[in-house]
Amino acid sequence: MKILSTLLLCMCSILSVLGAEKNVTSTSSSSIVPGKFFDRVVIFIFENQDYSKVMKNKYFASLPKKHNGVLLTHYLATTHPSQPNYIALISGDTKGTKEDDKSDIERQTIVDLLEKKKISWKSYQEDYPGDCDKRMDIKNYARKHNPFMSFVNISENKKRCANIVNSKQLDEDIKNNEVPQFVFYTPDLKNDAHDTNIKYASRWFKKYLERRINNKAFNKNTMFAVTFDEDDGGTDNNKVYTALFGPDFHRKKNTKTDSKKYNHYSLLRTIEDNWELGTLKKNDKTAVPFDL
Numbered sequence: 001m002k003i004l005s006t007l008l009l010c011m012c013s014i015l016s017v018l019g020a021e022k023n024v025t026s027t028s029s030s031s032i033v034p035g036k037f038f039d040r041v042v043i044f045i046f047e048n049q050d051y052s053k054v055m056k057n058k059y060f061a062s063l064p065k066k067h068n069g070v071l072l073t074h075y076l077a078t079t080h081p082s083q084p085n086y087i088a089l090i091s092g093d094t095k096g097t098k099e100d101d102k103s104d105i106e107r108q109t110i111v112d113l114l115e116k117k118k119i120s121w122k123s124y125q126e127d128y129p130g131d132c133d134k135r136m137d138i139k140n141y142a143r144k145h146n147p148f149m150s151f152v153n154i155s156e157n158k159k160r161c162a163n164i165v166n167s168k169q170l171d172e173d174i175k176n177n178e179v180p181q182f183v184f185y186t187p188d189l190k191n192d193a194h195d196t197n198i199k200y201a202s203r204w205f206k207k208y209l210e211r212r213i214n215n216k217a218f219n220k221n222t223m224f225a226v227t228f229d230e231d232d233g234g235t236d237n238n239k240v241y242t243a244l245f246g247p248d249f250h251r252k253k254n255t256k257t258d259s260k261k262y263n264h265y266s267l268l269r270t271i272e273d274n275w276e277l278g279t280l281k282k283n284d285k286t287a288v289p290f291d292l
């Protein structure tokens with residue numbers, strides 16, 4: 001009996017040593033599903049600005065060059081108002097969206113495709129209180145800018161809904177080297193320029209991004225994509241600023257600008273192609289993926 005318990009004790013301590021060891025190395029990297037162009041995508045989405053106006057802003061204009069990236073000079077938003085653009089970006093279609101009002105859509109999204117391949121995802125929302133809160137407006141959080149909540153089999157699924165988190169969680173995830181492979185980040189109504197302007201948004205974003213982007217746990221093999229949901233309604237073609245970059249983003253091409261005609265479905269399609277997810281058989285099916 002004594003021998004047995006000593007043996008068990010011994011095994012346990014070996015196991016716990018292994019466990020401890022595992023915690024040091026078992027960061028997200030051990031469960032990373034490698035992609036063709038990147039192992040992680042981080043999307044930051046801003047609000048309602050014309051391409052030309054954003055390009056007059058020093059920080060946004062210099063961002064792709066500063067971080068080894070490419071500026072897409074002919075990227076078109078999908079429609080007006082805001083919400084259907086967000087819905088399009090993750091589901092390949094705007095159908096079922098009630099303008100900016102509460103929408104509860106039954107359709108597949110990128111989440112269905114990611115989860116099939118065990119690729120981790122989270123929607124980081126500034127000012128969002130968590131606990132699958134379904135309200136439309138909470139302080140400077142707006143559900144219309146958090147498309148994940150508008151799909152029934154995310155909002156009605158506890159486990160999936162728990163992947164919609166307050167943005168502060170991102171710092172925890174960076175600290176623990178647990179940043180998911182698909183990151184969707186929505187700044188609040190001030191920081192995203194919705195209730196402010198491009199100058200305000202750029203000041204916030206510069207501070208936010210530059211403090212984090214050189215962290216390996218955030219940037220490793222990562223494509224950062226910065227886009228705007230729509231322009232301010234003042235142009236015919238709804239052209240918006242979009243940049244793809246990252247200190248550890250490895251494109252085959254070295255071009256600083258790309259003038260091909262893209263849209264929100266192109267971003268979706270590029271993510272699908274990256275991990276060979278197939279498509280949602282909506283507008284993503286015919287979309288032109290980015291030339292990486």
Ligand SMILES: *[C@@H]1O[C@H](CO)[C@@H](O)[C@H](O)[C@H]1NC(C)=O
Nearest residue numbers: 016017018019020021022023
């Ligand atoms: C390893 O990490 C898990 C999850 O964070 C924790 O529950 C567990 O106690 C840790 N194990 C060791 C040996 O530190």
Ligand SMILES: *[C@@H]1O[C@H](CO)[C@@H](O)[C@H](O)[C@H]1NC(C)=O
Nearest residue numbers: 106107108109112152153154
């Ligand atoms: C989510 O809903 C869509 C549409 O009803 C369906 O095609 C998809 O399989 C569902 N996903 C899960 C995990 O239930």
